[in-house]
């Protein structure tokens with residue numbers, strides 16, 4: 001039998017959300033028994049969504065909201081018959097500044113997932129309760145390299161989602 005698939009997908013203009021997605025990928029890959037796929041949203045086919053047992057979606061914060069291409073991507077998901085029901089869902093986001101949008105963006109993503117009947121979850125620690133988020137442009141977090149604190153949140157989210165997939169092992173609809 002093939003391993004269940006964890007799909008990590010993101011939109012990223014300047015690379016930050018992709019970097020966080022890669023940390024999530026490492027966390028998911030640290031769990032034996034799952035296949036991990038990392039794709040930009042524009043590369044995702046409906047078949048990728050249907051084949052996945054878990055879907056993690058990441059967006060940059062744009063004017064305190066989810067980036068439009070990410071919302072359009074989610075709006076394109078198949079809904080008739082609710083084929084994404086019972087898949088595990090999680091969110092991640094990067095924002096330039098502290099407390100100017102990332103939490104809202106993650107909640108927006110989780111809300112859309114709930115409409116699809118997905119089972120949503122957050123990260124490992126209370127600091128990633130809504131998902132993994134990173135600040136990329138304020139104070140000491142404006143470095144070229146993403147701060148370790150955020151990469152660890154990403155790793156923890158990926159690991160937790162992969163473990164949940166194995167634990168629940170939802171039957172395919």
Ligand SMILES: Cc1cc2nc3c(=O)[nH]c(=O)nc-3n(C[C@H](O)[C@H](O)[C@H](O)COP(=O)(O)O)c2cc1C
Pocket residue numbers: 011012013014015016017018060061062063064065094095096097098100101102136137
């Ligand atoms: C049009 C636009 C609007 C933005 N608005 C916000 C905002 O409201 N709050 C915030 O924290 N960051 C904001 N940012 C900063 C981005 O969220 C941040 O740089 C993010 O890490 C970019 O992700 P990326 O490198 O994956 O494209 C904005 C960036 C752009 C381009």
